[in-house]
Amino acid sequence: MKNHISVFISYAWNKQNKDFVDWLYTFLSDKNKVLEQKINVFMDRNSTRLGDDLNSFMTGTLINSDFVICLLDNEYLERMDMPGTGVFQEVNEIKKNKNNIQIIPIHVYGHDQPSGVFNKLKYITININNPDDNKNIDAYQQLLDKIFSNTDTVNMLKPKGYKCGIDNLIKKAFIQENRNFNPRLSGTSTINTAFNNGTFSFGSGQQLFTTMWTHASNNEVYSYNVQNSNSQRKQYLYVCTQKKYEDINNPLDVDVNECLYISWSPEKPFSNGTVLLWINEHKIMMVGKISDISKDSLKLTYKIL
Known part of the structure; x- marks a missing residue:
């Protein structure tokens, strides 16, 4: 063979x-x-x-x-x-x-x-x-x-x-x-939490972001801080509590005081409109906005900055 x-x-x-x-x-x-x-x-x-x-x-x-x-x-x-x-x-x-x-x-x-x-x-x-x-x-x-x-x-x-x-x-x-990935640097993806343990990846190369999701209810989801196998090179997940998705086009647009760091198990689920920030091991940022949460899927509008 x-x-x-x-x-x-x-x-x-x-x-x-x-x-x-x-x-x-x-x-x-x-x-x-x-x-x-x-x-x-x-x-x-x-x-x-x-x-x-x-x-x-x-x-x-x-x-x-x-x-x-x-x-x-x-x-x-x-x-x-x-x-x-x-x-x-x-x-x-x-x-x-x-x-x-x-x-x-x-x-x-x-x-x-x-x-x-x-x-x-x-x-x-x-x-x-x-x-x-x-x-x-x-x-x-x-x-x-x-x-x-x-x-x-x-x-x-x-x-x-x-x-x-x-x-x-x-x-x-x-x-x-x-098939649970989208190599584009921006767009909207449908994430089915029943596939691949809810794991979905965005981007590629140094602009790669791996996310993980589960449903809390029919209209709320959890997102997890997926760690790299090398503990010295981590991925970070934050909730942006005040800034709108449309207003974040550069890391300088984010006020550290408006971000809530999420560890592996979040204390509360996220609903439609929640804005999340990811920083990968190469110190590149992705921002996403949750929408259209249903029984087994959600949509994430995202952009890698």
């Missing part, structure tokens, strides 16, 4: 799909503890450096990957017939090597149906505007089924049905553990 599986993401650069492409890249390349085989994910924005030959990268990496994921939004479908575009070049390589490349078409929900070389291929549909939506779970399962169709995680002496059942449960765990 190969230790790594290589996946190339082919997409059309635009503002509408940028956040999802970043999300998909992180979702697949996350260093998880669920799947034995790791995925090497390649895409131009994250896998190249200043001065690299983009044409060589696209053609060389694409044809040598185990799988090519094609994000088929309207712009991709238009550009694949436009000479001179990166999508046109990538699709041409796919056509020339279609017998050796395993293509995974992703149809973007609400956009035109796949056409051209993708017309007769089976595809999955994903709502890219809300990647952690429960309705996308089946699509992620199909994606992992395709990539890990030949996994060897169970003793081969076991019946085939047993092995398939185990693999399906492992993939489900991977989806649950790895």
Whole structure:
């Protein structure tokens, strides 16, 4: 069994799909503890450096990957017939090597149906505007089924049905553990407290914030001060008692006397409108405002400063 599986993401650069492409890249390349085989994910924005030959990268990496994921939004479908575009070049390589490349078409929900070389291929549909939506779970399962169709995680002496059942449960765990994050630096996320022990992450790299939530009631929640495994590098959580979310755009906008430090177990739950501040181990701040608390979820509008 190969230790790594290589996946190339082919997409059309635009503002509408940028956040999802970043999300998909992180979702697949996350260093998880669920799947034995790791995925090497390649895409131009994250896998190249200043001065690299983009044409060589696209053609060389694409044809040598185990799988090519094609994000088929309207712009991709238009550009694949436009000479001179990166999508046109990538699709041409796919056509020339279609017998050796395993293509995974992703149809973007609400956009035109796949056409051209993708017309007769089976595809999955994903709502890219809300990647952690429960309705996308089946699509992620199909994606992992395709990539890990030949996994060897169970003793081969076991019946085939047993092995398939185990693999399906492992993939489900991977989806649950790895979709509770939003790599964007600002926005609004729906947090389901029933998933991954209520853990949800925001940002990435040094701008990563890990949060944890439980419900106190149908309209109140607890948020916890998640500590780093290294006790010398902590994350801090505060409640901003007087300042409005909209008025905090810089750490200097916060008065230390208006902040209540929260230890691991908060003394009282938080309701709609509560403003929270996080400071991570790299001394970067995130501010969030709680809204729309329901039985098993809440929304957090946030910005990483």
